[in-house]
Amino acid sequence: MTSYPIEQIRADFPILREKIRNKPLVYLDNAASCQKPQAVIDSLVHVYSHEYANIHRGVHTLSMKATDCFETAREKVRGFINAASHKEIILVRGATEAINLVAQSFGRSQLQVGDEILISAMEHHANIVPWQMLCEQIGAVLKVAPMNLRGELLLDEFKALLTDKTKLVAITHMSNALGSINPVAEIVTAAHAKNIPVLLDGAQAIPHLKVDVQALDCDFYVFSGHKLYGPSGVGILYGKQALLEAMPPYQGGGDMIRKVTFAATEYAGLPYKFEAGTPAIAEFIGLGAAIDYINQIGIDTIASYEAELLAYATEQAQQIKGLNIIGQAAEKGSILSFTLDKIHPHDIGTMLDSLGIAIRAGHHCAMPVMDFYQVPATARASFAMYNTHQEIDVLIHGIKSLIEVFG
Numbered sequence: 001m002t003s004y005p006i007e008q009i010r011a012d013f014p015i016l017r018e019k020i021r022n023k024p025l026v027y028l029d030n031a032a033s034c035q036k037p038q039a040v041i042d043s044l045v046h047v048y049s050h051e052y053a054n055i056h057r058g059v060h061t062l063s064m065k066a067t068d069c070f071e072t073a074r075e076k077v078r079g080f081i082n083a084a085s086h087k088e089i090i091l092v093r094g095a096t097e098a099i100n101l102v103a104q105s106f107g108r109s110q111l112q113v114g115d116e117i118l119i120s121a122m123e124h125h126a127n128i129v130p131w132q133m134l135c136e137q138i139g140a141v142l143k144v145a146p147m148n149l150r151g152e153l154l155l156d157e158f159k160a161l162l163t164d165k166t167k168l169v170a171i172t173h174m175s176n177a178l179g180s181i182n183p184v185a186e187i188v189t190a191a192h193a194k195n196i197p198v199l200l201d202g203a204q205a206i207p208h209l210k211v212d213v214q215a216l217d218c219d220f221y222v223f224s225g226h227k228l229y230g231p232s233g234v235g236i237l238y239g240k241q242a243l244l245e246a247m248p249p250y251q252g253g254g255d256m257i258r259k260v261t262f263a264a265t266e267y268a269g270l271p272y273k274f275e276a277g278t279p280a281i282a283e284f285i286g287l288g289a290a291i292d293y294i295n296q297i298g299i300d301t302i303a304s305y306e307a308e309l310l311a312y313a314t315e316q317a318q319q320i321k322g323l324n325i326i327g328q329a330a331e332k333g334s335i336l337s338f339t340l341d342k343i344h345p346h347d348i349g350t351m352l353d354s355l356g357i358a359i360r361a362g363h364h365c366a367m368p369v370m371d372f373y374q375v376p377a378t379a380r381a382s383f384a385m386y387n388t389h390q391e392i393d394v395l396i397h398g399i400k401s402l403i404e405v406f407g
């Protein structure tokens with residue numbers, strides 16, 4: 001791809017100019033969290049310098065200005081995922097909180113003893129533990145759809161697990177440990193054929209794929225701002241309006257009410273019913289700036305550049321003897337998980353760090369995935385819009401030199 005503005009993009013991310021252990025930083029830990037463009041950093045500085053006050057309650061100018069910027073950010077998120085209404089965009093702390101919200105609000109109000117929640121074998125702990133907690137609380141049952149050794153969901157088995165008892169499907173759009181992209185449109189169609197709502201965990205997919213919640217027809221979609229080049233501490237729960245209207249609030253407090261007396265409380269309408277307390281005001285506005293930045297480049301342009309990076313990295317990695325790629329789904333996002341014969345992933349991570357290369361080593365909050373592949377951990381390089389082919393060369397060279405010295 002010749003027209004991709006990689007030099008300009010790299011220049012927009014000041015942290016990429018850092019040296020780590022006297023070497024240029026090669027940041028390949030994007031699946032854990034992405035770096036921030038200057039536009040996002042500037043937005044935070046601007047809000048705190050010129051536009052900051054608490055929102056929604058104020059009659060003074062600054063509060064109205066902050067409220068305006070905050071609600072504009074909500075509109076940017078709405079547009080980014082093509083939700084039908086701003087009422088369907090709930091600000092939370094991250095994907096984790098969004099899933100807990102659905103589990104505790106939708107789950108506790110709609111599910112009963114013996115009802116089933118269907119997840120997949122490749123879920124992040126954030127899409128396992130909240131459902132286990134719900135199951136313990138109400139006597140529901142957690143079912144797990146299996147995958148094959150390439151890390152692909154077994155769709156027929158998934159469909160066979162959709163029964164009269166299934167009351168919710170909660171599945172990742174893209175696996176953080178493997179990179180697998182699930183056939184979410186087919187999943188939604190199969191579940192809806194049985195009137196089962198679907199939650200998609202979009203924490204990994206959102207920075208890499210065009211997401212259109214209306215086209216997907218999913219019932220809930222969750223993601224975190226910090227993986228989308230935005231600030232940490234903010235995330236989004238998208239939910240279809242009718243479902244959200246029927247759900248009770250998750251937390252009580254200021255801002256989520258219409259009227260309070262000691263006898264009873266009347267809740268606010270959507271989306272405020274689910275936004276108790278003072279939110280992360282500047283960070284949400286910063287997320288809006290991140291979305292502007294992405295839109296300027298184009299998510300499809302980013303996606304095809306990252307697909308090239310992944311293909312290149314995979315091809316290079318496959319040539320290394322003793323390197324095992326964990327996760328080889330036909331549909332994959334820009335994540336390369338691997339192990340090396342005779343070198344523990346933590347040692348890989350530490351040794352690559354000495355070369356200025358940041359990767360992640362561990363279970364990636366997906367212990368069942370590690371169990372499935374019978375490995376204690378993997379090393380994971382994950383690519384973002386600002387990574388380059390040269391950085392992949394540095395990674396591959398680093399891995400080869402590790403093997404020479406320790407393998």
Ligand SMILES: Cc1ncc(COP(=O)(O)O)c(C=O)c1O
Pocket residue numbers: 031032093094095096097124126127172174175176201203204224365
């Ligand atoms: C697939 C997936 N789901 C959920 C999460 C949780 O995101 P957060 O920690 O930002 O809430 C992550 C984070 O790595 C993830 O990769």
